[in-house]
Amino acid sequence: MTTQSSNTLAVPDSTGSRGTRIIGVLALLSMAALALFGLVLSPPDASQGEVVRILYVHVPSATFAYIGCFLTTFGSAMYLWRRSRWWELVAYASAEIATVFTAIVLVTGMIWGRPTWGVYWVWDARLTSTAMLLLLLLGYLAVRRLPADHEVRTRRAAIVGLLLVPNVMIVRQSVQWWRTLHQKPTLLANGVGAKIEGLMLFSLFIGFIAIGLVFTWLLIHRFRLAWLEDQVDEAGLDVAIAERRAEGAAS
């Protein structure tokens, strides 16, 4: 039973550590700074007015949603190539957080769209491909959470995860052509991609830091949780083998 006791020693009883507590405090502080700069100190936009403030959350969320997708694909590749369970858990944890961030992007985008375009939803290339991204991520999570053996779930999910970024790229390309071949991308010109400077740029910068810290904090905690779940599964194995052998010896 030595392996079992060493397992209990190696496994901590929470997903927090000094590192995550520091990141957590920094995330809270930067969120407060984001609220201050984004809502109070920065001026309204010349063409968009007050609505522009939601972009300080929207744009960084989109960026980190994409980073999450890349981590999922990279982690899946490392799992398939090197059999690295560590990377498999990174892929899983990032996919979950990328899903949350993609949902935030969609919701904030729709809230931003209502006053800007007059409707919650237009078949804009970016909105559409973000919606498709959410569906692709949900597909990955559906496979990863299958009611099946651990090995079956992780291996099949890794194939889906590996194809995630190539899929996103092809979907984006097709959706972009689909919209732009028929109408000019006028909405984009004064939309998310519009030029900003001064205090507004600085607010956006703070937005990146705040959202980035939240992303990192969530990712570390989610990863550690998944790791602990794995350890719990693993710890039972020695006992199961001993019980099975005893059953044989008794007969």
Next chain:
Amino acid sequence: MLHDALLIAGKDLRLELRSRVALNQVLPFALLVLVLFAFALDPDKSALTQATPGLYWIAVLFSALLALQRSFAIEAADGNRDALRLSGLDPAGIFVGKVLAVSVQLIVLEMLLGIGVAVLYTTRIEGWGLLIVTSVIATASIAAAGTLFGVLAAGLRVRETLLPLLLLPVLAPVLIGSTRAFEAALNGSPSEGWPWVGLMSVFALLYIVAGVLGFGPLLEES
């Protein structure tokens, strides 16, 4: 690999010839979808004719889902997966063989569905070159992605619900591309259609490579 692929494709097609599931069930379903579209969209207004390419490919896509479910249902029964793993067949060959068999069935279905559209929706068919190339590439894309996700969902209790969830978002570019290319061909401006054929070729290539490499690992640990 080619020998194994032809063996598998031959077996799947022979099985279809004997059981006639695609002929007796999938094809009528596809035609039924065409009729349902006419009920949903008033056929006297121009909506139906304008939407014809999209409706055609939606009908193909849904029929393809049924054909793919069938393609893996025949391997799901009674230890076939074990037998395939023990057979010594190259997994890449199994993948290519199943893609071939599904593609052949889909091409036949598309031709009959095309006749159905021409008759029921009085579509005048033009731009044959683009139509044929689009059909071949789109079919290869659907079959390749469908076979990869088909084996991914195979052997699970939730396979019927999982396959559409995984496959349909992934096939969105193929639906957009084949529809636009058909529109371009029917409108007499095929030059607008060829970039879509290019995009779908990239898609088909990606999934054929992924299938050839990934089918082995997916066949294990069922």
Next chain:
Amino acid sequence: MVRLRGAVALLGRFPALAGVDLDVEPRRVVLLRGANGAGKTTLLRTLAGLVAVANGEATVLGVDLVADRKLVRHRVGLLGHATGLYDDLTVGDNVRFWGRAAGAETDDVEHALTRLGLDGRLRSVAVSRLSAGQRRRTSLACLIARRPELWLLDEPHAGLDQDGRDLVDALVREATAAGATVILSSHELDRSLQLADEVITIAGGIVTRDESSGAS
């Protein structure tokens, strides 16, 4: 031929084999005995390279199963509970498909069909219309057509009539005469004990008794 040392095999999280030691010499017939759930089927599937060896050592036909168990698969013939046949294809189509998949020639396929008495009317009957015993015969024909070096038979006598069971025994003797090795599990003890050179008893996923019977 077969050498296992402390082999552990998992079905999900359940250790179906909990450290098996086993040695089988070439051209022997080995009978596996044990209650239901003892691990007989998992042991046969592990030897066929289907189930991963999670711990310990395992070598079959010179192939290290821990390193790459796929390499052994096309050289063994496994007769399991599930038949692995396509219901909508005929008996002849099934045997030809599985035989050719393993690289068999037309002659091997014909020989297998004839040997199992499937060359007549039954040849062109769909498998879905066969009785359980006839399915068993078709599976055996697929196995023979592969010409395996190691036969793994999981209750080969089950579901067969008197003639069929005699035929199984005859096939096993022919196989060892031709140089193959046979490992079988069976609840038909009288019949199997006559056939077997060695009897291995397993329980709780381990070998509890290892003995030779008759001439060894």
